[in-house]
Amino acid sequence: MKLPLKKTKPKTTLPARITNDTVAEHREQILSGARRFKYPMQYARKKLVRNAIIIGSLVVLLMGGLLYANLYIWRASDDFIYRLTRVLPVPVAKADGETVRYSDYLLLYRSSISNLKAKYSKTTDAEGIKNMEDLQRRKNLRLMVEQAYASKIAREKNIVITDNQVQEFITQQRGSLSELDHYRAARKNFGWSPDEYRHITKMALLKQDVAFALDSEAQQTKHKVEEGIKAGKSLQSIASELGSAVEYGDRGFVDRNNQDGGLAKAALALEKGKTSKEVRTLTGDGYYFVTNQDSTENRVHYDYIKIPLKQFQSDVNKLYDEHKVEYYIDDVNKKEVEQ
The missing domain is CATH 1.10.287 (Helix Hairpins)
Structure with missing residues (x-):
């Protein structure tokens, strides 16, 4: 027989005693x-x-x-990502402690790859297009590493490119074209707005000035060429004396607007048989001297000496050798990337 369960009341916790100390x-x-x-x-x-x-x-x-x-990871380069990187200063690489901006890299990469796709998309398969994209990615990364290093050296040497210098260069380049038509051509060929075109031009001019400032060996060779010219020697004989330190060439007759960085115009401004002072072409790849061998009103036959700039590229290669270049988007062998 089961005993009835006793009902138990829940125990209530009595409040703590209130005292003067706890009130x-x-x-x-x-x-x-x-x-x-x-x-x-x-x-x-x-x-x-x-x-x-x-x-x-x-x-x-x-x-x-x-x-x-x-x-x-996905290495996107569409319009949205490009605009975003222009607002956010995210890096794509680092060169000798100097940050390479993603937006600057995309500005070059997008223009180069769009031209290639337009040219080869109908004749090249997907794998070929991908290989071209990879190649352009590496080339443009290399170019932006050079630009970042140039910016660092420019700060150290107080080298500055002004807006007036940029405008003067653009005016030289466009020649007889109006400014509006020139910018239209830049947008059609490269996809750049006027501001982007000026930005690219300013970076290129800065790198050129740095390359000239760094190359003391080229400056010494330039002085030797100038001494030879003062002594009445021809450019060909000077080139024979200096050997591999210079490059010699004879253009024959070309139009005054020949695409040679302005050498034809410089030669046409000379009297027959006269040699110019140093000429820095629009490409900015070295010192040039030209001699007017013969000319008509709009055509000129000239020969030239070029003193190439080597120190800047040598310094950049050294950065790669010493592992002072870091890419954030591409796991590639950086030594394969040529200038």
Whole structure:
């Protein structure tokens, strides 16, 4: 026979004894409980703020992860990514401690790859297009590494390119074209806006000035050529004396607007048999001297000596040899990337 269960009352916890020492503590406990009923939104707001911070942090992490994947894993180069990198100064590489901006790299890469696709897309398969993209990626990374290194040297040597210098160069390049037509051609051929075209031009001029400033050996060779000219020697005989330090060539007759960086115009400005002072062409790859062998009103026969600039490229190659160049998007053998 089962005995009936006894009903037990739940034990209640007796409040602690209130004394003069604990009265303030008990008062605060009572008031704190009352506040929850009097100001319920205050506590709900705190939860909302906390939840908003958590959600916001997760969104930022997610967006950051997607951006990282697009830039450094998938290597996206579409319009949205390009515009984003112009706003956010994210790096694509580092050269001797100098950051290479992703936006500058994309500015070159997008123009080069769009031209190649337009030219070869109908005759090249997908694998061939991919190989071309990889090659252009490496070439443009190399160019931007050179640009970053040039920027570092320019700061050290106080070399600055002004907006006036940029405009003068553009005016020289466009020749008889109007400024508007020149910018239209830049957009058609490279996809660059006027601001982007000026930015590219400014970077190129800065790198040229740095290359000239660094190459003391080329400067010494230039002085030797100038001494030979003063002595009445021909460029051909001077080139024979200096050997591999210079390059000699004879153009024959060419138009004054020949695509030679301005050498034809410089020669046409001379009297027959006269030799110019040093000429820096639009390509900025060395010192030139030209002699007007013969000319008509719009055509000129000239020969020339070129003193190539070598020090800058040698210094950049040394950065690669000493592992001072780091790419963030491409796991490639950097020594394969030629200038």
